[in-house]
Each structure stands twice: as structure tokens, then as C-alpha cells.
Amino acid sequence: MISTSHTAIHRKLVFRISLVGFLIALTAGFAVWQFEKEKIDQWILIKAESGFKRLNNSIRHLLNDPGNLNRLEMEKHAATILAQRDFMVTGRYVWIGIYDLKGTTVAQVPDISYEHIEQVETITGSIQPDADRRGNMGISVIKLNQIPHVQIVAPLSNERGELAAYGETIFAIAPKAIAAVETRALRLAAAAMVIVLLTTALLYPVINSLLSRVSRLSAKLFDANLAVLTVLGSAIAKRDSDTDAHNYRVTIISVKLAEELCLAADTIQRLIKGAFLHDVGKIGIEDGILHKPGRLTNEEFAVMQGHVPLGLDIVNKAEWIKEGMDIVAYHHEKYDGRGYNRGLAGKQIPEIARIFAIADVFDALTSHRPYKEPFSFEKTMDILQDGRGGHFDPDYIDAFASISRTLYDTYAGREDEALKSELDAIIKKYFYA
Numbered sequence: 001m002i003s004t005s006h007t008a009i010h011r012k013l014v015f016r017i018s019l020v021g022f023l024i025a026l027t028a029g030f031a032v033w034q035f036e037k038e039k040i041d042q043w044i045l046i047k048a049e050s051g052f053k054r055l056n057n058s059i060r061h062l063l064n065d066p067g068n069l070n071r072l073e074m075e076k077h078a079a080t081i082l083a084q085r086d087f088m089v090t091g092r093y094v095w096i097g098i099y100d101l102k103g104t105t106v107a108q109v110p111d112i113s114y115e116h117i118e119q120v121e122t123i124t125g126s127i128q129p130d131a132d133r134r135g136n137m138g139i140s141v142i143k144l145n146q147i148p149h150v151q152i153v154a155p156l157s158n159e160r161g162e163l164a165a166y167g168e169t170i171f172a173i174a175p176k177a178i179a180a181v182e183t184r185a186l187r188l189a190a191a192a193m194v195i196v197l198l199t200t201a202l203l204y205p206v207i208n209s210l211l212s213r214v215s216r217l218s219a220k221l222f223d224a225n226l227a228v229l230t231v232l233g234s235a236i237a238k239r240d241s242d243t244d245a246h247n248y249r250v251t252i253i254s255v256k257l258a259e260e261l262c263l264a265a266d267t268i269q270r271l272i273k274g275a276f277l278h279d280v281g282k283i284g285i286e287d288g289i290l291h292k293p294g295r296l297t298n299e300e301f302a303v304m305q306g307h308v309p310l311g312l313d314i315v316n317k318a319e320w321i322k323e324g325m326d327i328v329a330y331h332h333e334k335y336d337g338r339g340y341n342r343g344l345a346g347k348q349i350p351e352i353a354r355i356f357a358i359a360d361v362f363d364a365l366t367s368h369r370p371y372k373e374p375f376s377f378e379k380t381m382d383i384l385q386d387g388r389g390g391h392f393d394p395d396y397i398d399a400f401a402s403i404s405r406t407l408y409d410t411y412a413g414r415e416d417e418a419l420k421s422e423l424d425a426i427i428k429k430y431f432y433a
């Protein structure tokens, strides 16, 4: 069933593809950014760690007698490392401390030229006696004035490989280095986003072309379904009264009443299918009874009633027309329960069948039949009012009364081509809109 136009599907497609593309691009960009940031952190730690090993190597020979560490020599070597500012573009050492195995300070050398050295000194010198003897490094990154500082506290070993002292270094990351790697990460994230968006844009014409093909196919399928509906409706009309006009009129009149009752569009779709096919079961009724000019005997009437189950058999064979089964099955039920085929009463009768019953009787009364002339508007409405609460739903009769004059003036007894055009407009409104 086509209830959404191609334009609406196209608009939905553009919106969804754009949204999904944007979300994937955002996710990809964020993932790349996180990955790069992690790489930066790892890189900084590796650099800081290698710097600490460098300190250990340069003073290893001074640690051979852990009980008698030479403060001046230590300070000299530490100062040399602090002076090597350009050996790493990532930053520089700004503070070095050396402690004996009891945690007592042997040497503490700050780089007094460093502008944030005072803040650095607030986080240093807190070595615990008996600190980690397993040789592990304690590494932490502390932000001072928005600049990350890598603090390493770790054991120092002598030339015999023995644990001989503890070292503490503070490595200040160069803001320029951070900016450079951040820019790189941002560029990579942006590149990832552009790639995803471009891929999405490239995929769009392919998806759109496939969608157009599917839309064309489903339009053809819908047209075929509609053709089945009209052919079946027309087939029974030809057997019953030689004209399609009754089907057209009852369908239009039923829809007008349904609109007056503000029924939902999908309910009106079912109503149209059912109204068109309401008497389709008459195909299976023998001519002698179907075309009998006089009154039917009880036996004949019982056979005639069989058009309801016969109609159900027919419409149940195809999913699309099956949606009209409520009218096919219940269009001869009466509000007071005296109808057939099931003897349902009141609201047990589906609403579209209750609507259709009014339209069907209204059309029969206002049309020419071999056994009668069309009734006047007044006589027709008197008969319908008599059936209020008996044959018909009283609320629906009231709603019908408010539009019946216009319906009578517009449709009563009409058989012209314009009737078909009007029905086509209704089908377009409810199935193609």
C-alpha cells in the first residue's frame, strides 16, 4: 500500500542519511581524537621515563656506596641534566631530587630559570622512606598552570645493579609540543570526519536510485492491487445490475459519511476496499435467484444470504483486499441484531460496516430498480429515520442526516463518467497522498 509519496520518502532518506553520516563522522572524529591523545600521553611518558634512566646512568658510579652519597657531585650531575634543555623538543627537566634509602634528601636541584618553579616545589620532596624497593617507577602527571608536569619517583641503582638511592624528577611538557600534537590530532579527527561525510555523500545517489526503483515497483504493485479491486467490483456489478455506478456511489457516499465522522485515513482505506467489494460473493449466486424479478421465497433468500460467506472466501484470498472484509462480512448486520450473517448488534458491528449499511440503503432507495422508481429525498430519509436504532446506528444516522441533502442532490441516481472521476480523486487522496 502506498500511503507515503516518493517525495516524502526521499525527504526522509536525505534526513536520515545526513543524520547517520553526521553521527558516524562525529564518532569517528572523536575516536581518532581519543586515540591520538592516548598516543600523546604514551609518548610523553616514554620520553620522561627515558630521561629518568639517563639520570640514573649519569650518576650510577656515584651510588656504589649508598651509605655515603656525595651531595656535591650529585648536584653537579643533576644540574647538567637540567641544563640540557634542547635534548627533547617535548619539554624539559625542571627539578631533580636524590634521596638515600631512608628517604633523606641528598640533593635537590631546581631549574630556577623555569617560570613556574615555585609551584613545582610545592609537589616535590615528598619521598617516603622505604619507598618501592621493587624497582618500579611511580609516574604521575600533574597540571600546574595548565601545563602537564610528569613527576617520576623511582629507585636508582649503582654499577653493581643494587638499589642505592631514590630519584625524583619533574618534567615540564612544552606548551608548543602539546599544541603541535593536539593540532595533529584535530587534523586527523577532521580528516576522518570529512572521509565519512564524503563516503556518505557518494553513497547517497546509489541509495536514492535504488529507492526510486523500489518506489516505481511498489507503485506498479499498488496499481495492480487497485486493478484487482476494480475488476472484481466491476465483475459483480455487471452480473448484478449491469453498471458500476452503484459501487461508485456507495463508495463515495460511505467515504463522505466517514469524513463527517472524522474517521482515520487508514480506516477510510479499508472502507473503500470493502464498499467496492461488498457484494462480491454474489458472483456465486445462481442467476435464477440473483435476477429473480419478484420476491424471493424463504429458501431462495437463504441462498441469497450465502453471498456474504462466499464474498469472504473471495476477499480472504488476497492480503490487500482482505482489509475490506469487515464490510463484506457485516454489511447486512443490523444495529438491533436482526441482520445476517452473524446477528451482531450495536457496536459489535465494525464501524465501517455500520457506515456502509446506511450508504447502501440510501443508494438503493434513491436509485431506479426493475421493481421500483427512485424514492424522493423525503421518503428516503423517512425510511432511514425509521431504521434509526433498528437497522442503523443512531449516531451515524444523525451524522448522515446533516449531509444527506447535499449527498442526494449530488449523487442520487447518477451514472455518468464524472462519478468515476470523483471516485478516482478519493482513491488518490487516501491511497496516493
Ligand SMILES: [Fe+2]
Pocket: 278, 279, 307, 331, 332
Ligand atoms: Fe450484500
